[in-house]
Each structure stands twice: as structure tokens, then as C-alpha cells.
Amino acid sequence: MxxxxxxxxxxxxxxxxxxxxxxxxxxxxxxxxxxxxxxxxxxxxxxxxxxxxxxxxxxxxxxxxxxxxxxxxxxxxxxxxxxxxxxxxxxxxxxxxxxxxxxxxxxxxxxxxxxxxxxxxxxxxxxxxxxxxxxxxxxxxxxxxxxxxxxxxxxxxxxxxxxxxxxxxxxxxxxxxxxxxxxxxxxxxxxxxxxxxxxxxxxxxxxxxxxxxxxxxxxxRLLDVFDELKHCKVIKKVKLSPDILFNGNVPPSRNRFQKNDELNDFFTFSDLRNGHTTLHSWDLIKTTVKEKKICLTLLKYRRSKKYGVKDGNPLSFGDLKELITDLKESDLTKLVNKNILRTINNKYEFVNSKNNSGLNGIYRIFLPNSETIGTLTATGARDFFATVSINADNPEDYKKKFIQKIYKPQKFNPIMAKHCRQLQGFxxxxxxxxxxxxxxxxxxxxxxxxxxxxxxxxxxxxxxxxxxx
Missing domain, CATH: 3.40.50.150 (Vaccinia Virus protein VP39)
Structure with missing residues (x-):
């Protein structure tokens, strides 16, 4: 036969x-x-x-x-x-x-x-x-x-x-x-x-x-099909309350692969989004508590209709001053010098203003435990996979471990053609x-x-x- x-x-x-x-x-x-x-x-x-x-x-x-x-x-x-x-x-x-x-x-x-x-x-x-x-x-x-x-x-x-x-x-x-x-x-x-x-x-x-x-x-999972991950073992994740993961407000954009009671199996690099596994440029370079507050404020209000009709608007110093009362223009200048913010028509916006462009050439890093990776496309994506596993009991430690054990030591690889062959079942x-x-x-x-x-x-x-x- x-x-x-x-x-x-x-x-x-x-x-x-x-x-x-x-x-x-x-x-x-x-x-x-x-x-x-x-x-x-x-x-x-x-x-x-x-x-x-x-x-x-x-x-x-x-x-x-x-x-x-x-x-x-x-x-x-x-x-x-x-x-x-x-x-x-x-x-x-x-x-x-x-x-x-x-x-x-x-x-x-x-x-x-x-x-x-x-x-x-x-x-x-x-x-x-x-x-x-x-x-x-x-x-x-x-x-x-x-x-x-x-x-x-x-x-x-x-x-x-x-x-x-x-x-x-x-x-x-x-x-x-x-x-x-x-x-x-x-x-x-x-x-x-x-x-x-x-x-x-x-x-x-x-x-x-x-x-x-x-x-x-x-x-x-990725660790089942990628040769570089054969040494990795499945991580049994702890169950967490949505209140801990999302402050009680689960985003409607989550898909079937993102459980509402578990930490995500991937990290996204973006200054335009937020979430328990989103890394921002101010997480990756040295910034003060106040600078982080400024960035998160701009992130939160840039889509407010009060500041414009676009899906993401720059805010003036006056706009930000209403939201952060102790703000000084020098605070914003420091973030411009760190290449996190830039000015446009005397207003401030993020330098990294395209979501899928990611940060430093990286959009997403998937962990070995992940059961799925993003859709492969003809135009490609800035997707990578981590070569070591991590686990944590809370979002804050999860981010810290990711930065310390994966991002900084560069324990991640790009998705290459040989991986695409496996991801398409060839x-x-x-x-x-x-x-x-x-x-x-x-x-x-x-x-x-x-x-x-x-x-x-x-x-x-x-x-x-x-x-x-």
C-alpha cells in the first residue's frame, strides 16, 4: 500500500x-x-x-x-x-x-x-x-x-x-x-x-x-519543533487573577492563545501599546521614575479625541502639564535626548511611532513554551524566539527576568527560513x-x-x- x-x-x-x-x-x-x-x-x-x-x-x-x-x-x-x-x-x-x-x-x-x-x-x-x-x-x-x-x-x-x-x-x-x-x-x-x-x-x-x-x-509548542529548543522543558505557569494581569479590565483584542489567567508566552516591543508582557523603550534604557511616568501618560492619552482625530496624537507641553502638574520642559528635553520622544510642530510624540516596527529591530520574542507564533507573511515580521525559558509569579518579576535572562544577554534568535519550513509543515x-x-x-x-x-x-x-x- x-x-x-x-x-x-x-x-x-x-x-x-x-x-x-x-x-x-x-x-x-x-x-x-x-x-x-x-x-x-x-x-x-x-x-x-x-x-x-x-x-x-x-x-x-x-x-x-x-x-x-x-x-x-x-x-x-x-x-x-x-x-x-x-x-x-x-x-x-x-x-x-x-x-x-x-x-x-x-x-x-x-x-x-x-x-x-x-x-x-x-x-x-x-x-x-x-x-x-x-x-x-x-x-x-x-x-x-x-x-x-x-x-x-x-x-x-x-x-x-x-x-x-x-x-x-x-x-x-x-x-x-x-x-x-x-x-x-x-x-x-x-x-x-x-x-x-x-x-x-x-x-x-x-x-x-x-x-x-x-x-x-x-x-x-515551539520547543517541540525548533532544534535550538530541544533542551527546553515545558514551564508550568501559575494561575493569576485577571485583576493582577489587566487591572480588572481584560483587553478585547486578546486572541484565543492568550489566556486571561496566565502570563503571556511572548513579549512585544512597542511604545504605542501596553500590557503585562509589553516592553517599552523606557524599560530597556536607564530612565527615572518621573520619566517613566511621563511616557506612560503620553501613551495613555495620545489616543484621546481631546488631542486630535488621529489614532495617536502628539501632545504639547501644556497638554502634558495639565496631566502632570510638576512637569518641566527640561524633563521632556531629557527624553528627547534619550531618543524616546521627538518634537513635531512643538508637540511631543514617541520616536518609535509605528507599532509593528517594534524597538531596535524587534517586534516580538516568543518563549519556548509558546504553542503558537504569529502568522508568517510574505512581507515578514520582526519576530524572534527565546532560547531559554523563564517563569514568574507576577508580571513585574516576569518582565525583569525576561530583560535580565533573555533580552540583555541576547538569548534569542531570529525566525529564519529553516524555521518557516517547520512552521508551515514542510x-x-x-x-x-x-x-x-x-x-x-x-x-x-x-x-x-x-x-x-x-x-x-x-x-x-x-x-x-x-x-x-
Whole structure:
């Protein structure tokens, strides 16, 4: 029987073997494997191809326009035995495909539906590529398709665009389902939400039977997957009252990975936000009690509508004097000289005025205990991971230990391409681009392989085919 790759990760997180998808180790399937054919649109570096081949798929052609991605794709997948596989190029210029294709797949460019892409939707040339997808689905009528995109396609003003796409596919004789899936729920320590759109041609006897896979009941931590953290042990954290962590006011922006009764597993570097694991520039350099008070006052009131309509306004000396009665202009001058504050139109604001820019080139440092890291993106992020663990009974000691044991001795590493490979579930044999910056961009653009595997497995079970390649 053909096998797939699956690994047992010895997780210190819960002291038991976690059975997770890993293309590097074989384990027999628990269902009869079927052979099927597929076309890999928007192929990137092969995030769809790897799990589909492990499920018994044969790629008949791939479509991609990024030259560097094509190099990586061909280096990993195109060889002597499939040298004639179709390189389809630009999807908008495809005029011929093989007949009787079972499956179309692809991660349609997501920038038009994201904030980073300015939410231009179908007005963005990349958003219009959906029309090429629809045209090819209509012409070649594959038995099914799987398309992936950002969660933003399902929310706000984009939701009607998703409904439009679903209606278009339904009019082409397909039963369509979609769902937002987080890669964290399928054994990947990354908070990555993506929408998967599944279509099954209505003449297939099981076209109404598709069900998205249920989340796995196992989770891993960074210390389970990064080689540099194999020496770390899981820290059992103390339970704390939200009153201690948030002064009784839990921020609404917290996500599912930030427990309201535990210290966070990461530290954020920002002068524009506050929290029990937020580090400010005045925490990292020598400042007086009064200087800290000035900075925290500016941080608190800079978003007040009293001082302007922007989401963050500079305050004048007079504004700050009303809030801190013993304030002197010399106090502000000292903070300017320390490069914490700067003046603009005789008002004061933080030098570090962009949240995601972080401080000193660092935005976040995740601890080994963390079950998830931020979403990998094509543009990248100033994210790092600590190489030692810390614990504390209160937020104040937690910050002090972090600065003393991790930040000052530089016990942290940047997220490199080899880590992105693990965070997207790519196998160890996968050869990424030799330039780390390009490789990280390509991984950020890719799909999490374990998610594709589980989504596709439920679809392949329904196929009424039996090919022999």
C-alpha cells in the first residue's frame, strides 16, 4: 500500500506521543488510497503538491509566474521521471489543459483581500485572477477543486465577494463549501487562519457528503519543533487573577492563545501599546521614575479625541502639564535626548511611532513554551524566539527576568527560513531558496501542508476513481 508521511512528536507539552502529519516519516493510511490527477495553480513552492502526492495524486501541470518560486518548485519536484510535466505559466494565458482532470487546487493571490493589499478586491489585478479560475473550472469541469485564501475574504465588505464566487461556482454545476481553518488546530505552532473553498461537481455521487476535518486534539509548542529548543522543558505557569494581569479590565483584542489567567508566552516591543508582557523603550534604557511616568501618560492619552482625530496624537507641553502638574520642559528635553520622544510642530510624540516596527529591530520574542507564533507573511515580521525559558509569579518579576535572562544577554534568535519550513509543515527534505529573505517570503506565501493534507484527505475519500500510474 502507498504510504503517507506522518510523525510522532515526543511532546513535552503533555508527556505523550502526538501523532502529527509530517511528510518525512511513513505511516500507512487508515483508508484505501485512491489515485487521482490534479493541476497545481498558483503553485508557489509546492505547498499543495506535497500533501496531494502523499495522498496518491499525480500532478499533470503547474501554473506559476514568480521566477524564483518556479526555480524552487522545479528543483524539488521536476526530475527525470516527470520532465515532461506541463509548466503552464501565467494562469490568465492558459488555453489548453489535459482532459479528465480530477482536481484543481491553488492558493489564489490573497493581497486584494488583506489590509496589506489595501483591500482592493476585484479592483486589484490579482483579485481578477479569480475570473481566470472560474473560466478554467467552467471549461474543464474537474471533479472537484480546493482553493485557499486569507480570512479577510470572508469578513466585512469582502464577504459579498465570497458569496459572488460561491454563486459562480454553484452555477457551474458544483456543490460548494467553505470554512476558515487555523493551522494551529492541525499540529502547526502558528496562528494562521485561512479560508478553504471546496467544490464537488454535482454529478459525483458523494457531492453532498463533504465535511471539513475536525481539529486535531494535539498541540505542539515551539520547543517541540525548533532544534535550538530541544533542551527546553515545558514551564508550568501559575494561575493569576485577571485583576493582577489587566487591572480588572481584560483587553478585547486578546486572541484565543492568550489566556486571561496566565502570563503571556511572548513579549512585544512597542511604545504605542501596553500590557503585562509589553516592553517599552523606557524599560530597556536607564530612565527615572518621573520619566517613566511621563511616557506612560503620553501613551495613555495620545489616543484621546481631546488631542486630535488621529489614532495617536502628539501632545504639547501644556497638554502634558495639565496631566502632570510638576512637569518641566527640561524633563521632556531629557527624553528627547534619550531618543524616546521627538518634537513635531512643538508637540511631543514617541520616536518609535509605528507599532509593528517594534524597538531596535524587534517586534516580538516568543518563549519556548509558546504553542503558537504569529502568522508568517510574505512581507515578514520582526519576530524572534527565546532560547531559554523563564517563569514568574507576577508580571513585574516576569518582565525583569525576561530583560535580565533573555533580552540583555541576547538569548534569542531570529525566525529564519529553516524555521518557516517547520512552521508551515514542510518536510526536512524540502530544499528552500538559497537566499533566506526570498525563502521566508515564499514560505509566507505558501499554505500549511498539514492543513491541506487533512482537508484534501476528506475530499479524496469521496472520489469514485481507481487509476494506476
Amino acid at each position: 502507498i504510504t503517507i508521511n506522518q510523525a510522532k512528536v515526543n511532546s513535552q507539552s503533555n508527556n505523550k506521543q502526538l501523532e502529527l502529519f509530517n511528510p518525512s516519516k511513513p505511516l500507512e493510511l487508515n483508508f484505501i488510497q485512491k489515485k487521482f490527477t490534479f493541476i497545481d495553480f498558483f503553485a508557489g513552492i509546492g505547498g499543495f503538491r506535497i500533501p496531494l502526492e502523499k495522498l496518491g495524486g499525480k500532478c499533470l501541470g503547474y501554473s506559476e509566474i514568480d521566477k524564483e518560486a518556479i526555480k524552487v518548485y522545479q528543483n524539488n519536484f521536476i526530475g527525470y521521471y516527470n520532465a515532461g510535466e506541463l509548466n503552464l505559466g501565467d494562469i490568465s494565458k492558459i488555453n489548453h489543459l489535459p482532459n479528465n482532470i480530477d482536481l484543481f487546487v491553488g492558493g489564489v493571490p490573497c493581497q486584494p483581500w488583506s489590509v496589506a493589499g489595501k483591500l482592493k478586491g476585484f479592483n486589484d489585478p490579482r483579485g481578477q485572477l479569480w475570473f481566470d479560475v472560474i473560466k478554467l473550472v467552467n471549461k474543464y469541469q474537474p471533479k472537484a477543486f480546493i482553493f485557499e485564501n486569507v480570512k479577510g475574504l470572508t469578513t466585512g465588505k469582502n464577504k459579498d465577494k465570497l458569496e459572488y464566487l460561491v454563486n459562480q461556482f454553484e452555477n457551474l454545476n458544483y456543490v460548494v463549501n467553505w470554512k476558515v481553518i487555523n493551522s494551529y488546530d492541525f499540529g502547526v505552532p502558528q496562528n494562521r487562519e485561512r479560508v478553504f473553498i471546496i467544490g464537488i461537481r454535482k454529478d459525483q455521487k458523494n457531492c453532498q457528503s463533504y465535511q471539513f476535518p475536525k481539529p486535531l486534539k494535539v498541540h505542539v 518536510p526536512d527534505w524540502f530544499q528552500f531558496h538559497h537566499k533566506d529573505s526570498i525563502a521566508k517570503k515564499q514560505f509566507g506565501n505558501s499554505v500549511p501542508i498539514p492543513v491541506v493534507y487533512h482537508v484534501a484527505k476528506e475530499l479524496i475519500k469521496l472520489f469514485d476513481i481507481d487509476y494506476f500510474f
